[in-house]
Amino acid sequence: MAITGVLRAAMMQLRVLDLETSVDFYTNVVGLFEVGRTSDGRVLLKGYDEFDHHSFVLRKAETAGMDFMGFKVASDAYLDFLAGRTKEFGLPVEIVPANADQPGVGRRVSTRVPTGHRLDFFADIEESDPKPSILNPEIWSVEPRGIGSATFDHALLFGPGSAETVRYLMEVCGFAAVEKGLLPDGNTFVTWLSCANRAHDVAVLEFDQPGKLHHVAYKLDNWNDIGHAADIMTMNEVTIDAGPMRHGATRRQMIYFFDPSGNRLETCTSGYAFYPDMPVRVWDFDHIGKGIFYYTRQLNDNFLKVVS
């Protein structure tokens, strides 16, 4: 196995204002499957093409936003390595015992990065149904529903101190910068980062408020599914922020839309495969609109203002 260390973005716990309205939205529109509930009332969900026990957790709260983003790593031994390196970097480390608050998930190394986001890393997670079959596998074991979200994909995080968060992800966690966007003075204000082979697993953008979520994304199978997703969203009166569209950065085809609590979601497909020998692709300030929204070539009013 050539990929070691952090394997992929794999989980998010999201705050929602009304739990049952959100469960209905995330199962019937987004197409996730409910796999369980915790004793404190959180709801565990997953995409139809994931082995992992769950990739999404809904927690009822007074404000929308994210509690933490989770990453799957290659081995339990790497967690110890990561905990030590994170402390050396100067960030706090909490070891969360297995099954403490996430059923089916092994022990986690948890930290809070300079942008204010909690990031958790885990090596072990049980499987749950539905999941892909492995013997003479069909293309799905249960028919996708709603927009057909297949797998957890990535998130865009907004916060102050983004350069230090990016430095932590690259120097400690082994992420590579895939693309970046520049301010007029040449300083970086957004960086797309990959830990393995995706065009990106996480992106970080400089922002004055800490711990903000711009969007979290699930992957669909193809561009036709993106069109189908737009139909489903319209029939369900979902608020669409942008798209169907393509990002210039990472070349992902996508739709931005909002959940009933105001959390921005993305459904995406395609994009290129990343390899660590690739040079960083750069968007200068005059072309960043094209980097985000390739067809309109300009940012919409919401992009830099609406976060949760």
Ligand SMILES: [Fe+2]
């Ligand atoms: Fe995205």
